[in-house]
Amino acid sequence: MLDKLVLYLDYPFVRYALIAGTLISLCSSLLGVTLVLRRFSFIGDGLSHVAFGAMAVSAVVGLTNDMPLTLVITTAAAVLLLRTGGKTKIKGDAAVAMISVGSLAIGYLIMNIFAKSSNLSGDVCSTLFGSTSILTLTDIEVWLCVGLSVVTVAAFVFFYNRIFAVTFDENFASSAGTKTGAVNLTVAVIVAVVIVLAMNLVGSLLISALVIFPALSAMRVFRSFRGVTICSAALSVGCSVTGILASVLFGTPVGSTIVAVDIVVFAAFYLISLVKGGRKS
Amino acid sequence: MALIKCENLSLGYDGKAIVENLSFEVSAGDYLCIVGENGSGKSTLMKTLLGLQRPLGGTIERGDGLQKNETGYLPQQTVVQKDFPASVKEVVLSGCQGRLGLRPFYSKSDKALAVENMEKMGITALADRCYRELSGGQQQRVLLARALCATEKLLLLDEPVSGLDPKVTAEMYSLIESLNKSGVAVIMISHDISAAVKYASHILHIGKTVFYGTKAEYQKSSYALMFEEGGDGNA
Ligand SMILES: Nc1ncnc2c1ncn2[C@@H]1O[C@H](COP(=O)(O)OP(=O)(O)OP(=O)(O)O)[C@@H](O)[C@H]1O
Ligand SMILES: [Mg+2]
Numbered sequence: 452m453l454d455k456l457v458l459y460l461d462y463p464f465v466r467y468a469l470i471a472g473t474l475i476s477l478c479s480s481l482l483g484v485t486l487v488l489r490r491f492s493f494i495g496d497g498l499s500h501v502a503f504g505a506m507a508v509s510a511v512v513g514l515t516n517d518m519p520l521t522l523v524i525t526t527a528a529a530v531l532l533l534r535t536g537g538k539t540k541i542k543g544d545a546a547v548a549m550i551s552v553g554s555l556a557i558g559y560l561i562m563n564i565f566a567k568s569s570n571l572s573g574d575v576c577s578t579l580f581g582s583t584s585i586l587t588l589t590d591i592e593v594w595l596c597v598g599l600s601v602v603t604v605a606a607f608v609f610f611y612n613r614i615f616a617v618t619f620d621e622n623f624a625s626s627a628g629t630k631t632g633a634v635n636l637t638v639a640v641i642v643a644v645v646i647v648l649a650m651n652l653v654g655s656l657l658i659s660a661l662v663i664f665p666a667l668s669a670m671r672v673f674r675s676f677r678g679v680t681i682c683s684a685a686l687s688v689g690c691s692v693t694g695i696l697a698s699v700l701f702g703t704p705v706g707s708t709i710v711a712v713d714i715v716v717f718a719a720f721y722l723i724s725l726v727k728g729g730r731k732s
Numbered sequence: 733m734a735l736i737k738c739e740n741l742s743l744g745y746d747g748k749a750i751v752e753n754l755s756f757e758v759s760a761g762d763y764l765c766i767v768g769e770n771g772s773g774k775s776t777l778m779k780t781l782l783g784l785q786r787p788l789g790g791t792i793e794r795g796d797g798l799q800k801n802e803t804g805y806l807p808q809q810t811v812v813q814k815d816f817p818a819s820v821k822e823v824v825l826s827g828c829q830g831r832l833g834l835r836p837f838y839s840k841s842d843k844a845l846a847v848e849n850m851e852k853m854g855i856t857a858l859a860d861r862c863y864r865e866l867s868g869g870q871q872q873r874v875l876l877a878r879a880l881c882a883t884e885k886l887l888l889l890d891e892p893v894s895g896l897d898p899k900v901t902a903e904m905y906s907l908i909e910s911l912n913k914s915g916v917a918v919i920m921i922s923h924d925i926s927a928a929v930k931y932a933s934h935i936l937h938i939g940k941t942v943f944y945g946t947k948a949e950y951q952k953s954s955y956a957l958m959f960e961e962g963g964d965g966n967a
Pocket of ligand 2: 775
């Protein structure tokens with residue numbers, strides 16, 4: 452099996468997939484804790500559907516590279532959703548549900564009406580579950596992916612202390628002079644970028660898993676914000692690399708294999724926390 | 733000039749006033765207690781002083797070189813989610829966020845300040861514990877240490893002793909008293925009139941009618957009597 456692996460690693464598409472997969476899963480894990488704690492995990496879900504709709508539109512318009520348009524639309528939706536999250540009369544979750552289901556339906560409709568390819572259900576399936584897109588990345592897409600990941604990680608590191616402060620206690624943060632609006636906006640933009648990136652890796656239906664599982668696993672065992680953040684980043688990267696390699700070896704779909712690894716790790720961490728907790732009390 | 737001076741302040745939500753015509757001031761070294769019934773607008777006043785919401789009318793002036801981000805705040809209820817992973821150290825250090833400016837990370841002096849304030853509050857031993865696993869009294873101390881990191885001038889405490897047992901309550905009061913003696917002005921919301929009268933220098937009573945004055949004036953007035961006799965407060 453090792454020989455087979457070494458053989459595969461000689462193919463550039465496998466190496467591209469590993470590079471992109473590592474970066475994407477690193478980015479997607481960073482905000483997991485914040486999103487889970489602020490009960491924003493549903494926003495990731497909603498946004499991924501928006502991204503699906505946007506991708507459908509750019510496919511119909513005939514763009515060769517659909518990432519830029521998808522990025523713009525998803526970012527706009529993220530800003531809108533996070534801003535309305537607490538304040539509007541339409542409750543936050545209802546608004547998310549409306550937008551997300553709406554874009555899913557419209558996206559599928561558009562793809563159906565204007566479809567150029569004969570393999571429509573295959574196209575839809577690969578956008579939703581990302582069956583192979585990570586293995587078919589072009590040079591440009593890989594570089595775009597690297598660039599966006601670097602910017603995302605840099606933004607997260609720069610805002611790390613403020614993100615913690617605003618997540619922990621928004622009132623105190625703004626009384627201390629932190630621009631909570633700006634921090635929330637940054638979070639929204641990072642989430643949008645992460646989702647567009649992650650669509651390539653696991654497809655739009657499985658993105659939430661990539662964002663949430665590593666954070667939830669880490670929260671089982673670690674007790675400080677920094678510990679959880681670092682642990683979930685490491686878990687996320689480890690699971691994705693394992694998942695990509697496994698899917699190349701066994702010919703399984705990439706996205707669902709990664710998520711399956713995430714689930715196994717979550718189960719393991721859950722057990723660890725039970726054992727630790729049991730000993731204490 | 734006073735640290736904070738409010739004139740004809742009216743407060744409320746969505747344009748509807750809850751309290752009107754509030755005028756008072758707090759100078760360096762003062763200890764102002766805000767009393768009043770549940771729902772009379774005490775927390776609302778504090779949020780307005782902090783700039784978390786706008787006053788419906790009137791003015792709030794800051795003096796004595798008090799910057800907007802130089803008030804330490806202890807919220808009435810910090811609804812920290814059940815699963816929030818945050819160590820005591822991280823929470824206390826987040827009190828320094830007003831000093832960050834454009835820097836992404838806390839400096840050595842910020843960290844030293846956090847350590848110093850944890851010592852003052854007697855929570856050094858808890859530094860690496862998880863915040864949400866502490867008892868109520870311990871959590872209050874952590875939040876007070878965080879507030880101290882934000883200021884050397886003015887503390888705003890919203891019911892700092894609610895939910896604490898008598899022993900811890902007494903400890904908390906004497907901590908606050910010693911902070912006040914060391915020069916920090918304190919604005920504290922409390923339902924505990926006897927403590928208010930014992931520790932405060934000034935009292936602000938919010939209700940259908942408003943009283944503001946020194947402790948001595950308050951004790952002579954009819955407000956204190958009504959409140960203490962457990963009548964309908966300011967009916
Ligand atoms: N976010 C809000 N939107 C609208 N009305 C509010 C809001 N928060 C509080 N109120 C109302 O404002 C009034 C004053 O509330 P506030 O929290 O200031 O009272 P309080 O004096 O602090 O009471 P307590 O002693 O119970 O803490 C209450 O009638 C309350 O219903
Ligand atoms: Mg209150």
